[in-house]
Structure formats: structure tokens, C-alpha cells
Amino acid sequence: MRLVTWNVNSLKARLPRVLELLHEHAPDVVCLQETKVAAATFPHETFAAVGYRAVDRSAGRWNGVALLVRQGLPVADVRPELPGEPDPEEARWLEADVDGIRVASLYVPNGREPGHPMFAVKLRFLEAVRDRAAELAAAGPTVVAGDVNVAPEDRDVWDPAVFVGSTHVTPEERHGLAEVVAGGLRDAYRDVEPDAAGFTWWDYRMGAFRRGMGMRIDLALVSEHLAVRGARVDTTFRRVNQAGDKPSDHAPILVELERRG
């Protein structure tokens, strides 16, 4: 299975780039985050016309997650709920069986600042993910992929000194993420790229992408039933393309998975 996870920062603004990605990489499944679209205007027909079925959990102008599945692959047991999630209205989790693999697209709250009420919400969300991910990983082949808004280690940020005291790197957030992984998942990118930076996000400001000022905050976590045959970040999608279509501030991660045994 070829899987992509990508925070698109508005599906409407990014539709040309998403179509470009489908054409270029022909993934079996794409986990999208920050679709920022209402359910009523989700572009199902556009995806159907290029051979993809979409299932979405949408909340209007903020957040929103979706799965795009190549036509012909069976999709079953779509669940838009994450038991115990702090605010179900925020549309941050969506899971389904795709060709016999449980695939979840997630968008962890940003957290604003340590001490902000949304920071506590972020930690509670990670606890809910921990509990559900452990259930899924114990049950069968599982991929939990998306924007976790946590850099797992210091090497996952361009300059750890700059981020001291900021969100995405605090011990509490890293502990929350580590507990998700400890439930029977592993970081697919790190599995095959132990040394690469692998940044997936760069601020739009200050020429951060050009200057290598990034963070690795988007992950594909996979259960022991799955082997990782390859993983890479396609940074071409972090640049304006030839047609002049703008990038998201996140780049997509491409993962090649194979069922074990």
C-alpha cells in the first residue's frame, strides 16, 4: 500500500496541488488534514473524476480531516469518532478499513501556548489517540497518520534552542506522543530514515523553507503487522508549482507499506 499523509491548509486553496499529487504519485490512500471545508462543499465529484473516493469529517472553516482512496480498493467501517476526544465538533480524527488495513487521519490541536486552555486540550486529545491507537494496533494492521503538532525529539526541529518553552517540543507533549507510539506503533519515516532531518513543516514567514528552518511534526505511525518499504517527504509540494499554484506550509509524506507474513 502506498500511503500519503498531508496537511493541506485548506482543501479549496490546495485542490490543484492535491490533484497534482494524485497524478504524480498514484497513492492508494491519502490522509488529509486541515481541509477547512464544509461537508456540503467537500469536492467529492472532483476526486471521483480522477479515480478516488473521498470520505470526510468536516467542520467548516477550521480543522477537518479526510481520506482519499483509490477506486477499486474496498473501504469499510468508516468511523468519524475518537472516543474521549475533547471536542468532537472540531473534526480531527477519521478512520476506516482500506483494503483490510485500518487507516486513521488525525490532526492534533496546535495547543497555542503552554498554559493556554488549548494546551490542556491538546494533551487530552493525545490521551484519546493513545487509547484508540492501542486498541487498533492490538486488533490488526493499523496506520495512524497526520499532523501531530509535536516534534518527537530535538533533532526534529531546525534549532532546539529557539523552541525552548514553546509548544511542539515540551516534555508534556512529547510524553503524550510517546505514549501513543508505545501502544504498539512505530514511526514509519524514522524506521527507514534514521539520520535524515525529514522536516514536514516550515513557517510561511521569513523564508523559513529556503533557509531550512523546519520541523518534523507530521508522522505516519504503523503497527507491527506492517513493514515499511520506503518513506520520504516530497518537498516539491512546499514550493509554488509551474502553474503558479501555492504550497501548503506542510509537505506530504509518502510511505510504502507491506503486510508482514
Place this chain on the structure above:
DNA sequence: ATGTCACGCTGGGCGTGA
């Protein structure tokens, strides 16, 4: 760290969130 982007509301900048 801050040199940006996208949204809704509304008809052009502003507030919000990242």
C-alpha cells in the same frame, strides 16, 4: 525568531488561527 497564508464577513480591510 516572525519577513505569510487562508478563512468569514462583506464588498476592503479586519480579526482569527496556525
